[in-house]
Amino acid sequence: MIQVDQALSIIAQNSAKMPVKKIKVGKALGYVLAETIYSPIDMPPFRQSAMDGYAFVHTDLNTLSVVSSSQAGDYQNIKLSKDQAVRIFTGAYVPDDADTVVMQEHTTATGNAVVIDKFPAPFANIRKQGEQIQKGQLVLEKNTIITAAAIGFFACLGITLIKVYSKPKVAILVTGNELVRPGKKLAKGKIFESNSVMLQAALKEVGIKKPTIFRVKDSLKATTKIIESCLTQFDILLISGGISVGDYDFVKEALLQNGVEELFYKINQKPGKPLFFGKKDKQLVFALPGNPASSLTCFYVYALPALKKRLGFTDIHLPKMNRKITSAFHNNTAKTLFLKGFYNDETVTVLESQSSAMLNTFAVANCFIYIPHTVENVAQQQEIQIIPFS
Ligand code: AMP
Ligand code: MG
Numbered sequence: 001m002i003q004v005d006q007a008l009s010i011i012a013q014n015s016a017k018m019p020v021k022k023i024k025v026g027k028a029l030g031y032v033l034a035e036t037i038y039s040p041i042d043m044p045p046f047r048q049s050a051m052d053g054y055a056f057v058h059t060d061l062n063t064l065s066v067v068s069s070s071q072a073g074d075y076q077n078i079k080l081s082k083d084q085a086v087r088i089f090t091g092a093y094v095p096d097d098a099d100t101v102v103m104q105e106h107t108t109a110t111g112n113a114v115v116i117d118k119f120p121a122p123f124a125n126i127r128k129q130g131e132q133i134q135k136g137q138l139v140l141e142k143n144t145i146i147t148a149a150a151i152g153f154f155a156c157l158g159i160t161l162i163k164v165y166s167k168p169k170v171a172i173l174v175t176g177n178e179l180v181r182p183g184k185k186l187a188k189g190k191i192f193e194s195n196s197v198m199l200q201a202a203l204k205e206v207g208i209k210k211p212t213i214f215r216v217k218d219s220l221k222a223t224t225k226i227i228e229s230c231l232t233q234f235d236i237l238l239i240s241g242g243i244s245v246g247d248y249d250f251v252k253e254a255l256l257q258n259g260v261e262e263l264f265y266k267i268n269q270k271p272g273k274p275l276f277f278g279k280k281d282k283q284l285v286f287a288l289p290g291n292p293a294s295s296l297t298c299f300y301v302y303a304l305p306a307l308k309k310r311l312g313f314t315d316i317h318l319p320k321m322n323r324k325i326t327s328a329f330h331n332n333t334a335k336t337l338f339l340k341g342f343y344n345d346e347t348v349t350v351l352e353s354q355s356s357a358m359l360n361t362f363a364v365a366n367c368f369i370y371i372p373h374t375v376e377n378v379a380q381q382q383e384i385q386i387i388p389f390s
Contacts, residue, residue, distance in 0.1 A: 001266040003373065004301075004336045007277070010263050011302055012316065015309035016282050018166045018235065025154045028146045030207035031164035032312030037139040039157050042130035047094040051125045054107060054114050055098035056085040058122040065113050070095065085114055094126050101125035133157070143314050165312035168235035170203060170211040172196050173226060175242035175251060176290060177218045194359070195240040195288075195295050202299050206307050211238075218242060223254040231258055231280055235310065238303060241290025244274045251287045252276055260285050268373055269336040271356030272298040284310075294356040297338050297368070300389055320370065322383045323348035329371065329378040336373045340365035341386060348386050366390045 002010075020034040049055060049070075056064055057080055064085040068078050072091035080086065080097040088094065088101060103125060106118040133139065139157060140150060146164070154162065172195075179193035180186055196213050203211055212234070216226045223242065230237050242251040252265065260278040267275055271294040276287035286303045288295040305316040326349045331337055340361045341348045348369055351361045368387040371378065378384055 001268050001273075002264050003268050007264055007267045007275075007302060008305065008317070011277060011306050012309060014263055014277075014279055015284060015306040017312050018168055018310050020163050021166045022161050022163050025151055025160055025162055028151060028154075028162060028164055029148065031146050031167070033140055033142055033144045033146060033162060034165050034312060035163040036142045037154070037159065037162065039133045039135055039137050039139050040159065041157055042135050043132045043157055044127050044129060047129055048127040049088045049090055049092050049094055049101050049125065050127050051101055051103040052089050053101050053103040053125065054085040054116075055088045055094050055101050055126075056080065057082050057098060058100045059083070062116045062119075063110075063113055064116070066109075068095075087114075099123055099126070143312060145313065165310075167208060168307065168310050169233065170208050170236045170238065170307075171214060171230045171234040172199050172211050173214045173216060173230060173237060173239045175216050175218060175223060175240060177248070179215070194292055195290070198292065198296055198359075199238055199240070199288075199299055202296065202304070203307075206304065206311060208307065218248040218250060220250040220253060223250045224257050227251075227254050227258050227260075231260070231283055231285075235283055236303075236307065237283065237285045238299070239285065239287040240295055241288075243276050243287040243289060255285060255287065267336075268334075269338065270333055271338065271354075272301075273335075275302060277302065289356070291356040292359050293340075293362050296359075296362060297356075300368075301338060301387075318387045318389060320385045320387050323386050324381045325350070325369070325378055325384050326380070328380045331371050331373075331376055331378075334373055337369070337371040338387075339369040339371065341367045341369040343367045343386050343388065348384070 059082045061083055064083055066087050067084045069087040070092040071089050075093050078086055078095040080095055086095050100120055100122055102116050102120050108115045174196050178190050180190045182192045200211055214226055216222050239251050242249045255278055260280045263277045265276045266273055272289055274289050275298045278285045284306055288298045308316040323343050324347045326347050339354055340351045342365055351365055353361045370385040370387055
């Protein structure tokens, strides 16, 4: 049995980045950039008006004759003298001769002339060529997570294809004779299967939208066979249940029979002690405990960082924060605890019912309260670490 920190470092060491692929910018949301990108153009590509108004050569004359009009998208080679102006609109090309734009609200139009009521400073209201970024300058660095704004930034520079780390193919293998899919009739002795749909939802949080779900009965032969097939097709295999010490828990043996290397089995923690982590080549296997709260805890704390590492993320763990605990807590287990808690701006409360078999508390919790195995007593109002998950 190992400690939580050891388990986390073994996972980080053994989770290789996925291969790099080129994708269309419009499909890149949530991916991690696998190359540093430099701008192919100046942006703006020309001097743009930042206002609706009049472009002119800065002058003391307050009445100018309006000789032309420049709309966004137009280009005209307009010559201007000191007593002339061009009607101009936001985003339009500023005639080469002009150096200033006066906003419409500071002028009065009179026939073919305009009176400047309030003079702008020289060079006002013009966005310089390359003001946002110049050709050859850094757009975004390798390992940046691609957001909607980043996609917009690429697009405004005319970038259509970028290199990202591909997403791993994930399978969820559900074990257990007692399990019935929600929506089916619940016979005596059976329970509804909830881990697959829960893990599917949690996977969406890192952009893994369609894991493949497999189901298997508690049989060594059938479990070995399905794991063999999963290992040839998927980069990450999440197995639910069958990893404890019961007579019908066959997952560990089936994994070893398939040549999966055991990197650790069992962590000194509650919930989620019987977690197995192994690998075969670059494929990773997490055999998660069947108890639903244990399963989800192990997913967040261990499987999620592995997924993030493979996806190219640099910060792979859920961030920790400090809060004052609202009541004293005693840890007599000598295990690290991931308690379900509810935090606000200042405090955190340990929720009732911490059973690993139940999701009723987890469903209203917004964080884990992290109590290291070395800590026996926490006093009321003591600052402790929490790990928000929503
Ligand atoms: P196991 O780890 O297979 O011994 O399962 C531990 C407990 O979790 C048992 O009470 C199982 O019935 C329950 N369990 C296992 N898998 C699931 C699942 N997919 N959905 C809901 N409960 C499960
Ligand atoms: Mg089972």
